[in-house]
Amino acid sequence: MDRIPESFAEYIDLHPSLKEVTSWTLLRRWSHSEVWRANRNNRDSCIVKMGKEENAREVIVYKDLLIPFGLDIPTIYASYKADDIGILIMKGLPGETVEDAPQSEIFIEAAKELATIRSKAESAIMEGKLTNETYLY
Numbered sequence: 001m002d003r004i005p006e007s008f009a010e011y012i013d014l015h016p017s018l019k020e021v022t023s024w025t026l027l028r029r030w031s032h033s034e035v036w037r038a039n040r041n042n043r044d045s046c047i048v049k050m051g052k053e054e055n056a057r058e059v060i061v062y063k064d065l066l067i068p069f070g071l072d073i074p075t076i077y078a079s080y081k082a083d084d085i086g087i088l089i090m091k092g093l094p095g096e097t098v099e100d101a102p103q104s105e106i107f108i109e110a111a112k113e114l115a116t117i118r119s120k121a122e123s124a125i126m127e128g129k130l131t132n133e134t135y136l137y
Contacts, residue, residue: 045092056086
């Protein structure tokens, strides 16, 4: 697709690089979210994620949990959160996605990474890095 997806059209000004996109590739579309790879002529890309309704909360999870915990997360260029819409614009990495080419080794590595995240999160809570108490329960 060579033009911005209809669902993102009103958010084109969230990040200047979106105006330079030459093609859009749908990576995933579910009932309450969609993820696109936005490619530019210089061959780099960004990932544009939109969550609707309960999935709009992902922006808050990044800001209130993942970033304060100091976890290894993708570079976030921009984010937007309204009542029932959440948008993240992140650095795109080259290569296939897990959705494109699922492999058991990758899922094992993902499970190991989740265990590391849990450990770091526990340490961050104990160190008082989490200030929004609604996430503690």
